[in-house]
Amino acid sequence: MTESPGAREAGVRRNREALLAAAAAVFVEQGVQAPIRDIAGRAGVGLGTVYRHFPNRAELVIAVYRHQIEECVALASALQRESIAPGEALTRWIGAFVEFLVTKHGLGVALQSEDPSLITLHALMLEKLVPACASLIAAGVSAGEIDPSVTAYTLMRAVGNLCILGPGYERAHAQDMVARLLVGCRSAR
Amino acid sequence: MTESPGAREAGVRRNREALLAAAAAVFVEQGVQAPIRDIAGRAGVGLGTVYRHFPNRAELVIAVYRHQIEECVALASALQRESIAPGEALTRWIGAFVEFLVTKHGLGVALQSEDPSLITLHALMLEKLVPACASLIAAGVSAGEIDPSVTAYTLMRAVGNLCILGPGYERAHAQDMVARLLVGCRSAR
Amino acid sequence: MTESPGAREAGVRRNREALLAAAAAVFVEQGVQAPIRDIAGRAGVGLGTVYRHFPNRAELVIAVYRHQIEECVALASALQRESIAPGEALTRWIGAFVEFLVTKHGLGVALQSEDPSLITLHALMLEKLVPACASLIAAGVSAGEIDPSVTAYTLMRAVGNLCILGPGYERAHAQDMVARLLVGCRSAR
Amino acid sequence: MTESPGAREAGVRRNREALLAAAAAVFVEQGVQAPIRDIAGRAGVGLGTVYRHFPNRAELVIAVYRHQIEECVALASALQRESIAPGEALTRWIGAFVEFLVTKHGLGVALQSEDPSLITLHALMLEKLVPACASLIAAGVSAGEIDPSVTAYTLMRAVGNLCILGPGYERAHAQDMVARLLVGCRSAR
DNA sequence: AATGAATGAGGATTCATTCAT
DNA sequence: GATGAATGAATCCTCATTCAT
Numbered sequence: 001m002t003e004s005p006g007a008r009e010a011g012v013r014r015n016r017e018a019l020l021a022a023a024a025a026v027f028v029e030q031g032v033q034a035p036i037r038d039i040a041g042r043a044g045v046g047l048g049t050v051y052r053h054f055p056n057r058a059e060l061v062i063a064v065y066r067h068q069i070e071e072c073v074a075l076a077s078a079l080q081r082e083s084i085a086p087g088e089a090l091t092r093w094i095g096a097f098v099e100f101l102v103t104k105h106g107l108g109v110a111l112q113s114e115d116p117s118l119i120t121l122h123a124l125m126l127e128k129l130v131p132a133c134a135s136l137i138a139a140g141v142s143a144g145e146i147d148p149s150v151t152a153y154t155l156m157r158a159v160g161n162l163c164i165l166g167p168g169y170e171r172a173h174a175q176d177m178v179a180r181l182l183v184g185c186r187s188a189r
Numbered sequence: 190m191t192e193s194p195g196a197r198e199a200g201v202r203r204n205r206e207a208l209l210a211a212a213a214a215v216f217v218e219q220g221v222q223a224p225i226r227d228i229a230g231r232a233g234v235g236l237g238t239v240y241r242h243f244p245n246r247a248e249l250v251i252a253v254y255r256h257q258i259e260e261c262v263a264l265a266s267a268l269q270r271e272s273i274a275p276g277e278a279l280t281r282w283i284g285a286f287v288e289f290l291v292t293k294h295g296l297g298v299a300l301q302s303e304d305p306s307l308i309t310l311h312a313l314m315l316e317k318l319v320p321a322c323a324s325l326i327a328a329g330v331s332a333g334e335i336d337p338s339v340t341a342y343t344l345m346r347a348v349g350n351l352c353i354l355g356p357g358y359e360r361a362h363a364q365d366m367v368a369r370l371l372v373g374c375r376s377a378r
Numbered sequence: 379m380t381e382s383p384g385a386r387e388a389g390v391r392r393n394r395e396a397l398l399a400a401a402a403a404v405f406v407e408q409g410v411q412a413p414i415r416d417i418a419g420r421a422g423v424g425l426g427t428v429y430r431h432f433p434n435r436a437e438l439v440i441a442v443y444r445h446q447i448e449e450c451v452a453l454a455s456a457l458q459r460e461s462i463a464p465g466e467a468l469t470r471w472i473g474a475f476v477e478f479l480v481t482k483h484g485l486g487v488a489l490q491s492e493d494p495s496l497i498t499l500h501a502l503m504l505e506k507l508v509p510a511c512a513s514l515i516a517a518g519v520s521a522g523e524i525d526p527s528v529t530a531y532t533l534m535r536a537v538g539n540l541c542i543l544g545p546g547y548e549r550a551h552a553q554d555m556v557a558r559l560l561v562g563c564r565s566a567r
Numbered sequence: 568m569t570e571s572p573g574a575r576e577a578g579v580r581r582n583r584e585a586l587l588a589a590a591a592a593v594f595v596e597q598g599v600q601a602p603i604r605d606i607a608g609r610a611g612v613g614l615g616t617v618y619r620h621f622p623n624r625a626e627l628v629i630a631v632y633r634h635q636i637e638e639c640v641a642l643a644s645a646l647q648r649e650s651i652a653p654g655e656a657l658t659r660w661i662g663a664f665v666e667f668l669v670t671k672h673g674l675g676v677a678l679q680s681e682d683p684s685l686i687t688l689h690a691l692m693l694e695k696l697v698p699a700c701a702s703l704i705a706a707g708v709s710a711g712e713i714d715p716s717v718t719a720y721t722l723m724r725a726v727g728n729l730c731i732l733g734p735g736y737e738r739a740h741a742q743d744m745v746a747r748l749l750v751g752c753r754s755a756r
Numbered sequence: 757a758a759t760g761a762a763t764g765a766g767g768a769t770t771c772a773t774t775c776a777t
Numbered sequence: 778g779a780t781g782a783a784t785g786a787a788t789c790c791t792c793a794t795t796c797a798t
Binding site: 540542544555559 | 724740
Binding site: 157173177 | 338342343344346347350351353355357358362365366368369370371372373374
């Protein structure tokens, strides 16, 4: 009778989070096209529950990644407010982006997919991430540290691609390759 | 009824080649996961004929790309025999590899796929391409032009990834990014 | 906490009526097979509440239409008590029935559906409406105005069918067709 | 070796016809929305075979009914060429249409369905049947036998509706009701 | 009583693969 | 050898219905 009032809501939130965690894990293992049923199974819920929380695959994919995308955006602002060299700011930011991508592998593929169910994710990157990156690049260009012909979208795509991992090409390799790519983006002077 | 004995074999070979051409084209348009039926249709043969020639998708994928992989290998030898700077040789060879990859888009993805049906393709890369690349790198390192910490497999994977194209990230962008990556692979000194 | 004892019951009745109104509206828009959830949403109540009040779809359908069916029955008695020609009484009564059917489109289909979830509605028609109609017909036959071979059930079914509307076949068309059907039911004399 | 050349084609055609027969039967029992699997089962073939022959439900529905629709159209021409009274021609033609409809019950519903998968069937009726009927009506109007305010589309819809059968409302009842409707369509004079 | 989250059966559709001709 | 018809597993998604709170 005297029930904690939010017991239900708590359960719902727990389910939602179990789903997000399960989805993230399954995406890592099978990619973002994994069967919805697998995600339901991993989360320990019924198939319908997935659809209740996320009416289609795209919603789920976005929910899985939106938070981290927004953290990346916030980091870009923070770095620009610090008193560090713009080139260094870009390097650190890309480092964080890489960290994000290699943690959720599968996202590298998803971010650049032409799959109609994932356009929204792609759009999210375009809207949020690309401007953040562009602003860091602009600062670096002004400081004479970054080659002015580097564009944010291309760089993000390239970094995204470099973060598609596989056996024998792990996180550290991706980090190394991205670092070298950034060397190649420095101002030719 | 009374056919010249070689007529049959000629027809078989012609079919095989039509299939390889069709598969290459379809892979470019739809990726290596395209429905087998589409390939049969494009080649103007029956579905069963595809399976007769290539018992599974991997065989077909490999057959499609083996020739070009071998050309790449041959090019590496040729470049080493020429009297050009080893760094330049590596650059040219990677350029040719990029050319190969962006022409067959879909292959970038395939090359690093963990998909069981494509492991053989991956193995082929390991066996043939990696040694060729390693030898060019070794020469560059000896000449003090290439950073000794660069490994062939990682570089090939990275280049392969950078060649996964999409709308807004086309051939020229990939070429640019690969060039910058190579800048970052030069000897630090 | 301390509610007046009847407050609860009043709320229950209000819910029940909101549901009937919502169901009627949704049946018009989507037919009697509309998702129960849509009805709950339209009524502004939870899904469970629908099931509490109406354990299955048939109960709900019947509840929605029973009142109007009974009005039709009452009208038949009233018309017979008036001093008008029996044929005219039948015509007017069928007119009212048509009005009922076309206002609730979806009912036309429901009335004659073999769908097990709707048999009860069909039974209701049989029990109530058919006798009412039969009595009007009998009077018309006695007066020599109606063809004695016309049976109530068949006529009701026919009228019900004629009232299944659709684009290009609207209320006025149904009324016209029903009128012509009644012309064909007049005594051949 | 010496196979009858058309053995395969014959089997295919037999399958196709088995499917049409099965579909017709299942449509009668369950309506045109019956599960495709039921049709496959009734025809004794796999599910995929249905889709091979008829890529979607609409194709199947149309295939089932097209032939008879065209026969109806042909009959209209034939009747007009005969030297019978136009009103009689219309009556006979409608009689044939009724015969068609009651034989395939389920079609009555389908013909006037707003279901997007059945628009083509509806379109077929509009294109073929309505003009045929209109021409018979026009002749009847010219001869002073048919009420000029009767339109072909409305009449066809009405007849279609009257042919939606059910328990207690069988073929003979539909025929009777249609006959009475036609009486009501005669010239008022 | 009311709620709405969870469940899972049901039905459509696609496509790899087999095999009789 | 070639063909393509047939098959059915796999997957998506919807919705009726139950039940804990």
